[in-house]
Amino acid sequence: MESIKKFFKIEERGSSLKVEILGGLTTFLTMAYILFANPALMGGVVSDGAGGSIQLVAGLNLESVFFATALAAGLATIAMGLFAKLPVALAPGMGLNAFFSFTVVLNMGYTWEQALAAVLVSGLIYLAITLLGVRKKVVNAIPQSLKFAIGSGIGFFIAYIGLVNVGIIVNTGGTNTSLGDLTNPTALLALFGIFLTIILLALKVRAAVFFGLVGTAVVGLIVGLVFGVSGMPMLPEFGGTLPSLAPLFGQAILAVPSILIQPVGWFAIFAFLFVDFFDTSGTLMAVTGQMEGVTEEDIQKANIVDSTATVVGSVFGTSTVTSYIESLSGIGAGARTGLASVVTGVLFLLSIFLSPLLSVVTPGVTAAAMVIVGTMMAASIGKIEWSNWPIAISSFMTILVMILAYSISDGIGFGFLTYVVVMIFSKKAKEVSPLLYGATAFFLLYIILLNVL
Numbered sequence: 001m002e003s004i005k006k007f008f009k010i011e012e013r014g015s016s017l018k019v020e021i022l023g024g025l026t027t028f029l030t031m032a033y034i035l036f037a038n039p040a041l042m043g044g045v046v047s048d049g050a051g052g053s054i055q056l057v058a059g060l061n062l063e064s065v066f067f068a069t070a071l072a073a074g075l076a077t078i079a080m081g082l083f084a085k086l087p088v089a090l091a092p093g094m095g096l097n098a099f100f101s102f103t104v105v106l107n108m109g110y111t112w113e114q115a116l117a118a119v120l121v122s123g124l125i126y127l128a129i130t131l132l133g134v135r136k137k138v139v140n141a142i143p144q145s146l147k148f149a150i151g152s153g154i155g156f157f158i159a160y161i162g163l164v165n166v167g168i169i170v171n172t173g174g175t176n177t178s179l180g181d182l183t184n185p186t187a188l189l190a191l192f193g194i195f196l197t198i199i200l201l202a203l204k205v206r207a208a209v210f211f212g213l214v215g216t217a218v219v220g221l222i223v224g225l226v227f228g229v230s231g232m233p234m235l236p237e238f239g240g241t242l243p244s245l246a247p248l249f250g251q252a253i254l255a256v257p258s259i260l261i262q263p264v265g266w267f268a269i270f271a272f273l274f275v276d277f278f279d280t281s282g283t284l285m286a287v288t289g290q291m292e293g294v295t296e297e298d299i300q301k302a303n304i305v306d307s308t309a310t311v312v313g314s315v316f317g318t319s320t321v322t323s324y325i326e327s328l329s330g331i332g333a334g335a336r337t338g339l340a341s342v343v344t345g346v347l348f349l350l351s352i353f354l355s356p357l358l359s360v361v362t363p364g365v366t367a368a369a370m371v372i373v374g375t376m377m378a379a380s381i382g383k384i385e386w387s388n389w390p391i392a393i394s395s396f397m398t399i400l401v402m403i404l405a406y407s408i409s410d411g412i413g414f415g416f417l418t419y420v421v422v423m424i425f426s427k428k429a430k431e432v433s434p435l436l437y438g439a440t441a442f443f444l445l446y447i448i449l450l451n452v453l
Helices: 002-008 017-031 034-042 062-084 096-107 112-131 134-140 144-165 185-202 208-227 251-260 263-288 296-316 327-332 338-360 363-383 389-404 408-425 434-452
Strands: 045-047 053-055 090-092 321-323
Touching: 002 017, 002 338, 017 208, 017 327, 017 338, 017 363, 034 045, 034 062, 034 090, 034 096, 062 090, 062 296, 062 321, 062 338, 090 296, 096 112, 096 263, 112 134, 112 251, 112 263, 112 296, 134 263, 134 296, 134 434, 144 263, 144 363, 144 389, 144 408, 185 208, 185 363, 208 363, 251 263, 251 296, 263 296, 263 321, 263 327, 263 408, 263 434, 296 321, 327 363, 389 408, 408 434
Parallel strands: none
Antiparallel strands: 045 053, 090 321
C-alpha cells in the first residue's frame, strides 16, 4: 500500500486510497452512459417513427462498437493514471461520434472504415503536435482570464447537459429552452439527487457526490420495483455472450490510403483534429484548475495519452477517444491522483463482462453529479478581469457559445475570435501572441469548411 501511495503521490496531493477509489468509481458511474450512447451514435441509430429504430450507417457492427468503446476507454484511462498520474478518464467523445456518422458517413458519403481512417490520421497529427511542443505554446498563448472563462464555461455546460438529459430543461418549440415537466419521474429523481448531494455537502460529508449517486440509485430502484414507476434504474439481467472485436479491428489502417487521396477527406481529418485538440485542452485546463501541484509535464503526458488513445481507439473500431469533462465528478468526490483513473479504467474493462450492471446508472442518477461539479467549476468566473473590455467580452462569448452551441470547442473558438478582433480594433494587436492568431485562423477555417461542406 505504501508503494502505491508513493507512486501516485496520494499523500502529497492531500488524498487517501479510499477517496481515490471512490473518486474513480464516481467518474465511471457518471461516464457509464457512453458505453451505450457511442454505438448508437456511431451507427446513426434513429427512430423509425413506429416505436422502433433503424441504423443508418450500414454494415457497422454495434456490438463490436460496444466492445471497442469499453476496451479503448479502459486502456486509455489506465494509461492516463499510470503515465500522467492525473484523475482524468477518457472515452469516445460525444459529438465527435455523431460527426462520424451523420456528417462524414451519411452526408459526405464515406464508408465507416474511411471515417475510422480519418480519426486515425487526426490522432497521429495531434500526437505530433504534442511531441513537437506546439500544443504547449498554443495553450500558453491564451490569456489567463480566458482560461478561467473556459473552466467556468465548462462548468455551466456540464450542469446544463445534466439538466437537459433528465428533462428538467427542454426544447418546447415555442422557445429554444424552457423548464420541463417536473412531474416526470426521471426529472423528480434527478431533483432528489441534486438536493441530496447539496445536503451532504452542507453537512461536509467527504465524497458527497459519490454518496449522492449511490443514494439516488437506491431510491430509484425502490421506486421502480415497488411502485412500478417507469424511467427508473433497473436491476441487472445477466446472460449472453461477449461480442467480438473482429469485424472492426484494423479496418482504419486499411482505409487510410483511400481517405488521404481525396481533398475533401482532409476536411474530415481536420474537423476531428480541431475538436479533439480544443476539447482536450479545455477539459485539462478545467480539471487541473481544481487541483494543486499539477505541472506542465503532467499536462504534456496527459496530451500524449489522449492523442495516442485516439490512434489506438480507431484501430479497435471507435471514434475519437478524448479526455472527459465528467472526470470532474470524481474530483468533486475527492480524487486527486492517477489511482482514480486506474480504478475507472479497470471498471470500463470489467463492463465488457458486467454491462448489465450499468442499467442501474441512468441520467436521473448522474444528473446531480454533473450539476454539483458544474457549480464548483463555475467559481472561477470570479477570477476573470471583467474591468478589462477585451477580456470581458471574449470571456462572455466563450461561456455563452459553449453552452448554447452545446460545444466546448466552439465556445473556445468564438472566445479566441472575439478577443483577437477586439484587440485589433483597440490598437493592441501586437499584444496578441502569433499563436493565438494562428489558433483563431484555424477555428475560422474549421467553421467555413463545416458550413460549406
